[in-house]
Amino acid sequence: MTRFDDHFQQALSDLSQKGLRRITQIMQPQQGPMVIRMIDNRLLCDFSSNDYLGLSHHPLLKERAQIWTEQVGVGARASRLVSGSLIFHQQVEEKVARFKRKEAALLFPSGWQANASVLPALFRLSQEQTGHKALVFTDRLNHASLHHGCAAAGAGQIRFRHNDLVHLTALLEKYQSEKGLRFIITESVFSMDGDQANIIGLRKIADQFNAFLYLDEAHATGILGVEGRGLSADQLGADLVMGTFSKALGCFGAYIAGSRAVCDWLINSCSGFIYSTALPPSMLGAMDAALDIVPTMDIERHRLLEKATWLRQQLQQVGLDTGLSSTPIIPIIIGENSKTLQAAKFLEENDILTIAIRPPTVPSHSSRLRIALTAIHDDRMLEQLCSSLVKLASFLTRQV
Template structure:
């Protein structure tokens, strides 16, 4: 019996893909580090200042977070042991959801295990083959995966070009879709710039669409008391936040209406069929929400340092995107050159990871510098001096 599938070639696709990525300087590998504190790590026995972490406020190492996590661990055990609808909803899950909703000025909140899980499973619960999704061209991969899984028709509008979005909306309302969903990020994870949230809300209301905003990189560092750019904003059907960035922990949540919350509890597979977040994680998140509203001083310092670093990089001749967040992308373009710069920095005590396609568009490989409120001025000046040396080579 003849067959194209046999023991010798069934894995050929893996070898081919990895070789192609290696040839194009896009092969990824895992590199273990040991975090010493909020902004320094040990890698291969060498101490590095970390400019790649999303721990914007350094809370992952905060004693209050650790104490709360240990307390919940001791009281509730190591795992929630079941999905939320079976027996995995502890009182601490519901209390945290109530707390989040109140702090964000929304009717309700619902916990998810990761932001990626939430985006990939909520979007297909909202739309179907008869729907249209309109998204920013540079949205996170998790949003794209959710759109693909939904089987909805979809179109991308030019990055942060809401005039283009409105043009697409005007055409869409005449085409008989059962619903239209606008979905984007409030702060873009690889660019660091912001969406115009007020205008998005206005367009959504004008054209009667669903509006889903991923607020992951704004939560903790922007908005009223650090509650993000969607907090206390009406007209947003779902706002996503994550705990693995400025919150210093793990997991995700949405804020929404009570009706939407009930709908997702009953219809969203990613919520229904997964084990609930463990108690120790819930404890750390609860502590983070106690601290975040009181960290205005840290947020002000952080944004001052962002401006300082951006201005210095521009003066040195680097191509820096117009970021308005702690994410400062330094565009190099060529993958090999980007890797060389990353290696130079690491050899001199700086961890600054190279970001390459397909994570970012072709010819836009970059060093994605990320600042924390725990970076001291001398850390930033040292980074600037290294980049000056490299630029002069």
């Protein structure tokens, strides 16, 4: 107990009253996508994870994690610029660069850390090189880590309407006479909506206005694009692409990939790279194996996208709002926080785990269930999900 606890308790009860309080729930992963929720020992089929290809249990990832640990130990012992850079970091970075069709790549401990620290370094470049602040154009639905990167840099964001390239163009025109480097910051697949950005359109606009395109491919990598490279790799899409190993690649950690010059600059200027302990050998082993396997999983990717199309059609037929999803991330947009919590509970009673996503993760009045399909959900699980969601649709209608 501290004398400040009353403040914390009051803030927590304010959140509870608004239906916005969050808690951690301990889960014990089982076979495939099944989990046991420890608090009530309940076996649930998990439709909330980002393990899109089911690689988190893959034997090759586990084996390489063990082998690399045996070879050099559990921890990297230091940050990358001290003595923490191992041959394994170099090997994985080279593999990421080849996978993403870029000259070079850099690893980061997490995707959040990459976005939160790379953006401030990039924006500083504008001040240093031109003497003017960076002009930062961001999609309104960008992930929290991208917002954090802008906020940490003290950059005022010029926000364009979600995926609206006409609006982006109009804003770039409006600021055309301003000096300073221009940055367009967006995602290729939006994490809470499952819709996709128009990469070719973004590239054209970036070229037209001489803007630097930074693309977060966290949810596209492994799932979309040739061999799962994401949406930008084969279209000379982004100037700097960021991605994670924590979603379809089944493990942990993140990377940015771009030109050798930008990577070398970030080695010298990005605090999240410089002042953090290097990723450990076990994780590097798993990452390396994931990079070997992901390009070979075309059949799984194809089936996954087919399953998602089928499910969306079924849900739309019963009047559920799946937004503009076109990927295995399928939101069921409900609106009110309390109703969304009830919907998640309703599904739990049908042995299905989804999470009620509420503000500030999504805009006010757009709370939703976020369904994420994976390659390890079999047809029976999918049908169970679908029939439970059909029941949910009539449950929600009764609530109105």
